[in-house]
Amino acid sequence: MKYSTYELLQASADLSIFDFISIGPKGPIHKRIAFQETIIPEIYNLSFGDINKIGEYDDFSVSDNGDRDVILATVANIVEIYLMKYPNRWISFEGSTRERTRLYRMAIGINLKELSVKFDIYTQVGGRLVPFLKNMPVDNFVVTSKKP
């Protein structure tokens, strides 16, 4: 995929936390991605937000630093790295608002062909995971590494 990503990534030893700095008109903004255990052993939930000046994590923040595409590409890159280390895990994620989930749907839909080379991408409908198709309405995404 021909997108820029933020390259100065820091992570915890188990890769459950990734930090990077968003650079834009509003200056440097500290971003964090966390992969957290859920009630289903194989599924880890991805949350994404800002770290504020006093070190608190805020996943509802709207920093609007003019680098949306770079950030989305960096998140995809981080998911790729995480699943390289844990290829049998599944990652669930959704936006903190409906609008953000729709943004993720659009971004994934535009790049579905390339993403599908590496990942199997699903959305939850009731009690099942169904393969994500471009433009289908979604409440969340659940992705895992494509198996050989």
Next chain:
Amino acid sequence: MNKKPIKYYSALFGKEVIVTINDSLAKPEGKVLAPNKLAAANKRLSKLKELPKQ
């Protein structure tokens, strides 16, 4: 603070990525980041019957 670089090759972006492992990022014991978001995810996932076979 211990920092150690690890290299990965990103097939998605066709480039080498260096991740610096930072011991200070280890999650404090008992702390949950974004507890409301995790609770919402768990509520949704509680309805899931099974994972697709790959």
